[in-house]
Amino acid sequence: MAEAQSQSNHNGVADQEVGADQSLAPTPTAQQFPWVLYQSCWLRPSAVESVKVVQSQFTPRHDDVFLVTYPKCGTTWLKALAFAITRRSRHGSDADYSHHPLLTCHPQDLVPFLEMPYRQLHPISDLEALPSPRLLCTHIPLPLLPPSVFTLGCRVVYLCREPKDVLVSLWCFINKVNKNYTMDKAFDLFCEGVSSYGPIWDHNLGFWKKSVSDPDNVLFLKYDEMTAQPVEHVKMLAEFLGIPFTDEEVSQGIVEETVNLCSFEKLKSLPANSSGVSDRIGGVPMENSSYFRTGKVGDWKNHMTEEMAKKLDDIVEEKIKGSGLKF
Numbered sequence: 609m610a611e612a613q614s615q616s617n618h619n620g621v622a623d624q625e626v627g628a629d630q631s632l633a634p635t636p637t638a639q640q641f642p643w644v645l646y647q648s649c650w651l652r653p654s655a656v657e658s659v660k661v662v663q664s665q666f667t668p669r670h671d672d673v674f675l676v677t678y679p680k681c682g683t684t685w686l687k688a689l690a691f692a693i694t695r696r697s698r699h700g701s702d703a704d705y706s707h708h709p710l711l712t713c714h715p716q717d718l719v720p721f722l723e724m725p726y727r728q729l730h731p732i733s734d735l736e737a738l739p740s741p742r743l744l745c746t747h748i749p750l751p752l753l754p755p756s757v758f759t760l761g762c763r764v765v766y767l768c769r770e771p772k773d774v775l776v777s778l779w780c781f782i783n784k785v786n787k788n789y790t791m792d793k794a795f796d797l798f799c800e801g802v803s804s805y806g807p808i809w810d811h812n813l814g815f816w817k818k819s820v821s822d823p824d825n826v827l828f829l830k831y832d833e834m835t836a837q838p839v840e841h842v843k844m845l846a847e848f849l850g851i852p853f854t855d856e857e858v859s860q861g862i863v864e865e866t867v868n869l870c871s872f873e874k875l876k877s878l879p880a881n882s883s884g885v886s887d888r889i890g891g892v893p894m895e896n897s898s899y900f901r902t903g904k905v906g907d908w909k910n911h912m913t914e915e916m917a918k919k920l921d922d923i924v925e926e927k928i929k930g931s932g933l934k935f
């Protein structure tokens with residue numbers, strides 16, 4: 609996740625270099641958090657370069673499936689679920705999860721991101737080499753994605769999350785590598801819409817509106833609802849992906865097995881996810897366990913005051929007013 613960029617990797621110099629592009633402007637708030645505005649989206653300078661490579665070089669295929677999230681909305685969970693669903697045997701008797709790749713690989717590594725590791729460092733041909741149908745993931749907002757994702761009719765699964773929980777998750781993640789990213793600063797920036805791939809409300813609204821106008825191709829999911837009803841959501845996801853669970857699979861308990869395999873508790877307990885360090889961004893090593901913090905709904909209460917909560921709630925409510933989207 610690009611926000612984890614350490615201070616030493618990006619300073620004012622990088623900002624100015626990117627700032628030469630007329631479409632970019634430095635963040636208004638703090639020089640030590642040098643997001644820039646690229647096509648109305650806040651990004652780290654290196655992420656801008658990567659998104660530009662995706663925009664100019666990535667060729668979608670009609671049978672691609674895109675998992676899209678704003679950072680910290682449950683990307684790891686969605687990757688695990690979609691991977692488990694699409695890779696399962698269509699025949700119940702062959703469904704054996706005892707040797708499943710999710711037991712030995714971090715979910716983040718089983719479904720590649722379009723824009724990470726940064727594509728100016730890791731060629732887009734890595735994605736071209738994947739066999740169809742590809743399962744891909746991205747944080748890139750809708751207006752910045754190659755338009756053919758939608759004209760080709762690719763399936764897009766969007767997972768959103770209650771913004772206060774997103775902010776807390778984001779702050780905990782970034783604060784591990786950048787102690788200057790305090791909760792107060794994170795909050796002020798977030799309320800201005802400034803965090804990687806932000807503003808979050810624009811990100812949510814882009815895919816929300818598309819899911820309303822094009823429900824066959826865009827499935828809009830909510831983390832909180834998925835947590836409350838995982839079995840129903842796994843069935844819904846499989847159906848949307850064109851591979852519904854058969855009656856036989858349902859009666860064999862394969863849906864529940866999928867839910868359990870991808871549960872926070874199960875994944876967090878596995879050595880591949882609980883130990884070690886990986887650099888999935890490019891120059892930003894993070895502990896594998898940092899993708900498994902609490903996995904809870906409403907953890908914002910432990911980190912934000914009621915006053916902060918009200919301010920952010922009011923901002924988000926105003927931004928999404930009239931769209932039909934609710935948190």
Ligand code: PAP
Binds near residue numbers: 681873
């Ligand atoms: P990314 O957007 O940076 O790629 P993402 O997976 O969205 O990662 O962020 C991690 C969040 O998803 C964490 O939330 P928290 O900080 O509020 O705890 C993490 O706990 C949560 N998460 C990871 N795996 C699961 C899972 N299997 N079920 C539910 N939540 C999960």
